[in-house]
Amino acid sequence: MKLILLSGGSGKRLWPLSNDARSKQFLRILDGPGGLKESMVERVWRQLGETGLQRSSYIAAGKAQEEMIRVHAGLSVPLIIEPERRDTFPAIALSAVYLYSVAGVSLDEVVTILPVDPYVEDAFFHKITELEQVIHDSGCDMALMGVKPTFPSEKYGYIVPETGEPKLIINAAGDVTEAEASDAETGDARSYQLVRRFTEKPREEAAAELMQRGALWNCGVFAFKLGYLINLLIEKRIPIQYDELVNQYSTLVKTSFDYEVVERAKQVAVLPFDGCWKDLGTWNTLTEEMGTAELGEHITTELATDTHVINELGIPITILGIKNAIIAASPDGILVSDKASSPRIKEVLKNRDKRPMYEERRWGYYIVLDYLKYPDGSEVMTKRVCLDKGKNFSYHYHNNRCEVWTILSGEGEMMLDDQLRTVKAGDIINIPLGSRHCLLARTPMEMIEVMRGTQLVEEESVRLEADWKDIMQYCMI
């Protein structure tokens, strides 16, 4: 069986810690082994390792997340990069085509799709391995995992199984018996049910009724034979060769896999999971799984009951007598919310599109310290940039800005317009508009970068296709 982990999300729901460059799955705020904090991606990738599934797993993600996923799941993580964000159906189609035409996976092999960030116990992943057998045993097009609800949530989709009539439980030999139906109720590992229908986000009373009828939460885990989806793509005249599909990716319909595939499948099985599963998608659910109420430095709390504080800023936060609240501060902003209201953050911020003020990158990270826009349209952005040892910026230049770097610590090699030089703490480097430059850190380096120009928020630098070794050789000549 192959596993495809979908890494999505624009990150508004956990603002201001998440942003367009750092979705919630990359926040290091969960308690990991050895007292270290880990992100959702780190946690799931670790669990996949512990349950022996990591070597069969791929992560599908947008281009913008590539660097972050490598930081959190390792440089060698197998990635399927979506050319652009287009919802789950295109992402899963691309993944299937990749497995088929690039990785050479057999059409008979079962593929399981899951989100990259469920908060679950290891048993969840053991259960996932059973989906393969469910597909083979049931002869269904598709097998889903259904989480046994613990309360009548209005946030989730429900999978309604066939009930009120004899349960269609099929044993390994293919016999259908009523006797074995009781296995499903006693929680036998191989028990599954057929799906009657799906219900999206019901009101609380309806959800309570669904629970009584044995409905399960849809946790976004779908298994199918690779051949099933490839055939479906052929029917839809979607290319099944990877390069071709990448080229046509922008023409795929923006729709969910649930809607486009699952709900239209002839017969779907569901495997109930009766264990810990949480969607840590909002501050109130996430703080339940934070081991400590305070994360970050310079936090003083007094009479603050059940209040969680996360401080990623360098300045102190003092909390006096605030109950049941979440206070989160990052270079992107400050959130002060009572826990019950915190799910509204996405809606409140839906029209705000601000540049991320903090980004983790392949080479390290940067924080925006200050941003100014003058009446004449010229802009200034001041950043602190941290480059890890042995890492380098790409060779690039800017059409719209000049930069001044003051090196604070460390040393490295810099190339500026074909001139190689050593730079170290105390050096001031003036990079005029259009100058090609890059930097390799021999030791960890920090610098203050003052950018002056226009469109500092929107415009990308122009990357030159050359890697560090080429440049070094070029300069050595």
Next chain:
Amino acid sequence: MKLILLSGGSGKRLWPLSNDARSKQFLRILDGPGGLKESMVERVWRQLGETGLQRSSYIAAGKAQEEMIRVHAGLSVPLIIEPERRDTFPAIALSAVYLYSVAGVSLDEVVTILPVDPYVEDAFFHKITELEQVIHDSGCDMALMGVKPTFPSEKYGYIVPETGEPKLIINAAGDVTEAEASDAETGDARSYQLVRRFTEKPREEAAAELMQRGALWNCGVFAFKLGYLINLLIEKRIPIQYDELVNQYSTLVKTSFDYEVVERAKQVAVLPFDGCWKDLGTWNTLTEEMGTAELGEHITTELATDTHVINELGIPITILGIKNAIIAASPDGILVSDKASSPRIKEVLKNRDKRPMYEERRWGYYIVLDYLKYPDGSEVMTKRVCLDKGKNFSYHYHNNRCEVWTILSGEGEMMLDDQLRTVKAGDIINIPLGSRHCLLARTPMEMIEVMRGTQLVEEESVRLEADWKDIMQYCMI
């Protein structure tokens, strides 16, 4: 009559907006005329102007506040500068000696002391002018203003008048009659009472009883004949020549004027004031007088009832469903407090001594954007510095740090080690350790300053005794 306004305060109670360099009286958060925001100092100084008292007024303040007071009350405000902070008795003694030996004020003239920051209506200042007559009429050593309490506060000191026996009301001719006692009760402008005793911060029940007995709040307004205090200083062998007292200032006992003088005076009169008076010393009292619930940029509030937000940071604040709270953010820190708990801030922060991250100065202001301390003890501080048009830094050098300036906007003249040059937006200026330098802004200027060295937080620059004109002339030669 002369007025001495005492400007005190270290500024912890309105943290993080107030700091050691910007006490609460300098926060521009009150609604002023013409829709502009004004500080407590600006408001009181304006009211003194409107009531005709400004030209008889002096402000006594510590050296650290000199620049700020000139920014808020005008460059020509008469100042009495305390060489160091030593409580109210030394400050008032210095002020009296200044009036006597420098300003040549007659020993028969009445001097009235008041805080620089009471939040009052103009009637308060009209009432103050009556203190002169009370001193003359009553023959008392001292006349105080007493505010009629509106609730049994535990925070204030109470002035308990003589009651339960015939009131000693003395008319202009010096006759004591019971008939005129009724004037005191009908609120006649010239009515005053004699003081029986003082009670500091009583418990609520005791305060309620004091109110019933006609006790008044001590609002820190004391009037006396200059000669009375000068004689007292002579008795205490305290110098009555200004220069001499300045030299011996550090030997004066650190004690309050209430304790050292008022409570030991033979006979004290009190003039009741039955009008609006507020001590805006804590967030919960101050927010009552803020016209708007939101001050600053980038604030989003939803379901936040009776919550006040002040944002001096460049990053957005979002508030969801927080009631009756004060949220204040500045480069010094972030406070999230329910209003009832907000007076505790001073106590909670009492051991925290952090460098102010924002300072208004004679020449403009600066904001600390970033501060780092490396394991080897070296430090980096990054500031944005704004210099007003026509203003200049003093000529100075640093023994412990070098600086890199990136000029962002404007232009000016700079002197660096006896070399004069013009600097403008885009210039990068490297100021090595020990280099003498100053800058004069021809237009408003902004720059990013990166300081590298040690003791960046504590150490002052070394100021050279030269003003800009001298330097220009020196360089022109």
